[in-house]
Amino acid sequence: MDLSSATDELAAAVHSALTDHDGRQPLAGFLATAPRMDTALAAVRVLGCDALAPALVRGTPVAPAEGEAVREALRRLPVDGRHPVELRMVSAAVNDLTSSGPVPSRTVREAHAEWAERVDGGDWRALSLSAAWLAPMAWPATSTLLAPCAARWTREVGRGLTRALLRRDFAFAARLTRWAALARREGGDVGLDLPGAVEYVEWCGAGGPVTALHTAVSRHLLSSREAT
Template identity: 25%
Template sequence: MSPDRSQTAYAASAADLAVRALDALRGIGGTAMVAEHVERAEDPKAALAAIRVVGADTFAPYLLADAVFHPQDAAAVTQSFALFPPPVSTPDPPPAGAAEPWLVAWRDWAMAALLARLAEAEPDGVRAPRPTGAPVLTDPDHSQVSDAPAGQGSDSHAAHGDGLPTPDSGAPDDSGPRDTDWQRWSVRMGQLSPLALPGLDGPVHSAARAAPLALARGATRAVLRRDFPTAARITRWLALLGAEGVALPLDPVPLLAHLRLHGGGPRLALDVAIARRLLGLETV
């Protein structure tokens, strides 16, 4: 299989797994959802890769709905780690290291941590230590608001920088102001949205709790730019904060209703459904 065909197969399989997770979140489908995804796949390797792509969100039906985590699901996730193992050493955070490997390490950690929780023991061969280090989010007055790992996003500025600049260090973007730190930070936090699930906690979550206004501004900006996938990912953090009782500067419920109207594929639908479940809304 050519690299292009392989990537297409991986993307298609990831979309299929997202649909299965969404159905399970809605109470549709049978048991052992993850194992069934692998067993019925025409390309088992692509199916196992999809588990790593969807990541911790694979576990959303078990954390937020009535789906029961099956031992066969644990075996399938463990097999995906065996076939696509995380790096032996934890990548350095930006700017010392490249952003993407570090972000993948955070997502791998989230998946391994939830697997250990649901399986009530860490399966052999699953190793994904929690990364360290954090870029800094500063407010317009240059005082430190929080520090946390950040993720690559679809925002053009976020996609090319390794670290997060302070407001004065980046070039002006097309919206005018030089204070763009919250923009880049919120988009990158969106790329870590699989961590916005119950049962996980760490510096990423602490950063979200310390900067709900930056997340609200980022979600609003993404909607205005019609970047609905990014808006949904950032809004998940707002939903998690709301579930924890954090005061929010923006009501995420109408925002999620707006995002549902624009489609965007199974991944966006899964993000919206998870956010709605976090907020305790019955209909996802």
């Protein structure tokens, strides 16, 4: 199994657990049946925080076995200053989810400060692209530093999302709907019917399991906001 197939398989398992609400630990099941552990751990790396989505939705601690699997993925596939700041931010956020120390950690804060200096407040195209990279950490628990920024991005994210929809780039659009949903939770308005945009991406059915997972998370963020 190649990395793309493994990532799709894990994303589909996580998506199923989110939509079925059955309490499963999809990451543990995925790793238990993986034909190649190195490829499976690389898929965990690709999904980032989303590999632990069921715990994030429930607001419960990460299961010990899944936490160890994520830490092993981080150990085998480390990132450093040569990698894009977005990748370092997601990696640090994943590490924080499985850490017993104070969060946000120093690593998260340092990466965020570098990102803010480079990207925040810049051109809407660059900001939208960066936000799409950061989609796996678009959760309330892992975006405490970014959520206030997201409320300021509303116009930029809205423009990026509209452009992606017009270009039928549904994978990109799905990623941006997550930050748009977080911005909405912070009182921001991206200037379009966000639930309708999420439904449209789902209806078009493009992008595969990873895109479906992004829209499922967006739906969760929108519905949890309405419940508060």
